[in-house]
Amino acid sequence: MAVAEKTVAPEPIESAADHVHRNVSSLGESATLAIHERSATLVREGRHVYRIGFGQSPFPVPERVVEALRRHAPRKEYLPVRGLEELRAAVAEHHRQLDGIDASADGVMIGPGSKELIFLLQLIFRGQVLIPSPSWVSYAPQARILGRRPVHVPTTFEDGWKVDPERLTSACAGGAGPWLLILNYPNNPVGNTYSPAELADLAEAARRHRILILADEIYGRLHFAGGHASMARFYPEGTIVSSGLSKWCGAGGWRLGTFVFPRQLAALHEVMGAVASETFTAASAPIQLAAVEAFRGGDDLDRYLAGCRRILGALGRRSAQVLRAAGVRVHEPEGGFYIFPDFSPFAERLAARGITGSPTLCERLLADTGVATLPGLPFGRPTDELTARLCYVDFDGARALEEIARVPGNGDPGNDFLERCCGDVLRAMERVVDWLG
Numbered sequence: 001m002a003v004a005e006k007t008v009a010p011e012p013i014e015s016a017a018d019h020v021h022r023n024v025s026s027l028g029e030s031a032t033l034a035i036h037e038r039s040a041t042l043v044r045e046g047r048h049v050y051r052i053g054f055g056q057s058p059f060p061v062p063e064r065v066v067e068a069l070r071r072h073a074p075r076k077e078y079l080p081v082r083g084l085e086e087l088r089a090a091v092a093e094h095h096r097q098l099d100g101i102d103a104s105a106d107g108v109m110i111g112p113g114s115k116e117l118i119f120l121l122q123l124i125f126r127g128q129v130l131i132p133s134p135s136w137v138s139y140a141p142q143a144r145i146l147g148r149r150p151v152h153v154p155t156t157f158e159d160g161w162k163v164d165p166e167r168l169t170s171a172c173a174g175g176a177g178p179w180l181l182i183l184n185y186p187n188n189p190v191g192n193t194y195s196p197a198e199l200a201d202l203a204e205a206a207r208r209h210r211i212l213i214l215a216d217e218i219y220g221r222l223h224f225a226g227g228h229a230s231m232a233r234f235y236p237e238g239t240i241v242s243s244g245l246s247k248w249c250g251a252g253g254w255r256l257g258t259f260v261f262p263r264q265l266a267a268l269h270e271v272m273g274a275v276a277s278e279t280f281t282a283a284s285a286p287i288q289l290a291a292v293e294a295f296r297g298g299d300d301l302d303r304y305l306a307g308c309r310r311i312l313g314a315l316g317r318r319s320a321q322v323l324r325a326a327g328v329r330v331h332e333p334e335g336g337f338y339i340f341p342d343f344s345p346f347a348e349r350l351a352a353r354g355i356t357g358s359p360t361l362c363e364r365l366l367a368d369t370g371v372a373t374l375p376g377l378p379f380g381r382p383t384d385e386l387t388a389r390l391c392y393v394d395f396d397g398a399r400a401l402e403e404i405a406r407v408p409g410n411g412d413p414g415n416d417f418l419e420r421c422c423g424d425v426l427r428a429m430e431r432v433v434d435w436l437g
């Protein structure tokens with residue numbers, strides 16, 4: 001008699017979710033993208049949303065760069081993995097001229113956005129990663145995807161949310177290294193920057209503890225006073241400078257990022273190239289060719305940038321002033337397009353409304369007023385801290401650039417200009433103030 005074969009029920013295909021790696025199983029969608037989508041849903045429902053949650057440049061890509069992209073659209077070949085030679089030379093020259101650093105084409109790496117390059121660097125780096133708190137939302141999740149536990153370097157409102165040599169040193173005290181510090185300025189989310197003296201002090205501490213620095217200077221050209229100082233001037237042997245087209249050229253969706261390695265870190269660059277060759281292969285050919293035009297610069301691009309800085313500087317300062325006048329703790333920004341208010345002076349009043357942390361703060365603010373912001377939590381702040389990131393970019397950048405060209409001088413364009421061109425951002429700040437009660 002045939003013995004019935006024992007059958008094991010095959011695993012249902014739906015359980016594929018069980019096979020997700022534990023490093024990523026609890027990873028949600030990036031917080032910035034989630035708020036963008038939630039705001040879009042409210043708009044579809046007919047609500048007016050003040051979009052100060054998602055950090056995207058409001059300005060158009062400069063016309064000459066767009067024209068270059070049109071011209072190069074037929075280019076379809078794979079480019080060299082570290083980037084088109086012509087572009088690498090233009091990027092190096094751009095940094096030599098504007099930052100006074102010793103950049104060479106050989107040390108440049110081009111990628112599909114600096115975010116991808118930062119991820120690859122975290123992937124190939126053997127030691128521990130130091131991430132200031134607060135800092136940009138993606139550094140820490142990238143570390144966690146890779147199974148790393150980043151070490152946070154604390155900062156405080158009172159110290160302008162800045163990393164200083166003492167805090168850096170004590171963050172390293174508990175570990176063996178080697179270390180990689182990700183230092184971003186002008187900063188997302190707080191809008192601050194570092195003076196040459198502060199950078200020199202940090203460089204000294206980094207040298208002492210053999211800390212490599214990834215200087216995320218993607219907002220460098222958006223320093224309002226045009227005075228960005230690159231970390232690589234103070235710590236040339238240990239700094240990798242990160243930048244790209246996304247912020248100063250308004251081309252986030254084009255996906256083009258740049259790293260500049262010093263000669264001393266050529267080995268890291270080489271490994272990045274090897275990993276890139278097995279992953280993204282190369283950034284898109286037409287985009288790289290158009291980027292050559294952007295990095296070579298010219299009078300039109302200088303005028304464009306001067307206009308962007310003038311508008312953002314005035315609007316950022318005004319936004320902070322409106323909040324401060326109402327009693328919110330916030331620093332005036334020095335570059336980029338963010339402020340990071342701390343609503344703790346309203347803690348009691350907010351607690352009476354059931355708001356005791358940044359996620360509920362931002363959810364309720366969006367639901368009650370239509371003002372979309374991001375909570376301090378994904379920037380590495382404690383859940384019960386009443387901080388939020390506001391990006392003052394909800395205006396028509398093309399129109400604002402056209403109008404600023406007609407406002408004489410190069411100083412603050414004044415209230416009339418801000419009301420006319422950036423009224424929604426000012427209304428958003430007023431709504432926040434009214435809502436606080």
Ligand SMILES: Cc1ncc(COP(=O)(O)O)c(C=O)c1O
Binds near residue numbers: 244245
């Ligand atoms: C501080 C910071 N670094 C890096 C990036 C990534 O830029 P991209 O990947 O577009 O070059 C962003 C984008 O928001 C940012 O704010």
